Amino acid sequence: MNEIIKDSKNTLDKALEHIETYIQVKNEFLENDFVQLLGDSSKMVGFLRSASELVLRKKFESFLKGFCLDEQPNEDQLERLIKYIDDETKAEFIADTFSKILLSKSSRACVIMGSILNNIVENSEDLTHAHLISINALMNFYDMDIENYKLLLFLFEKQNNTSFFDITKAIKEKNFDRTSVIITLEKSVSNQLIFREMKVELDVDSDADIADAETKEYFSLTTSGELLGNFLIRCF
Known part of the structure; x- marks a missing residue:
């Protein structure tokens, strides 16, 4: 070399x-x-x-x-x-x-x-924005971020609009470091690879006519996140 x-x-x-x-x-x-x-x-x-x-x-x-x-x-x-x-x-x-x-x-x-x-x-x-964002995000990725991103790609492949609950469940099933994956997830959000959406879900009690509201987090890949994921899989 x-x-x-x-x-x-x-x-x-x-x-x-x-x-x-x-x-x-x-x-x-x-x-x-x-x-x-x-x-x-x-x-x-x-x-x-x-x-x-x-x-x-x-x-x-x-x-x-x-x-x-x-x-x-x-x-x-x-x-x-x-x-x-x-x-x-x-x-x-x-x-x-x-x-x-x-x-x-x-x-x-x-x-x-x-x-x-x-x-x-x-x-x-x-x-394109996807090229620029992907390369900028990679500059801030460690080796462990790349491994964690593989797990996130696996989840988004099954369901692009993935809940935080499903992510933490997969972390436990795959025996990943929870803190490490969450750091990668947050880094991906801040670098515009992953989009975070807050949804309010209502649980209505028909007998009492009362609705309990619960806010849940959902995540999906952006175009930049998809592009980076394609090349990550291509290389590794």
């Missing part, structure tokens, strides 16, 4: 140069004398930089795995990525996706991001 990274560097440099024709980036921070002095003089900074490089390389390898569909990366695939970038919006999207890969919290999430990006480039698709 190290050879793959090395062989791909020239083409990736070309891609970055292509992106720069649409996006002007200022480097004042990196050129700051204090930042350079700190980087040269501090052993701790040097250690952190080396550790970061290892993590970033792992994330990039994971991205390539998804982008190249488990095949060996080649010039043609990366050249298609460059050709896809033909306006400022696409340039910003590709650059932002790369930044999200580097900031992601899960190598498995990087694989899924790569697969989504591959599909967009190969089919020359216009960007």
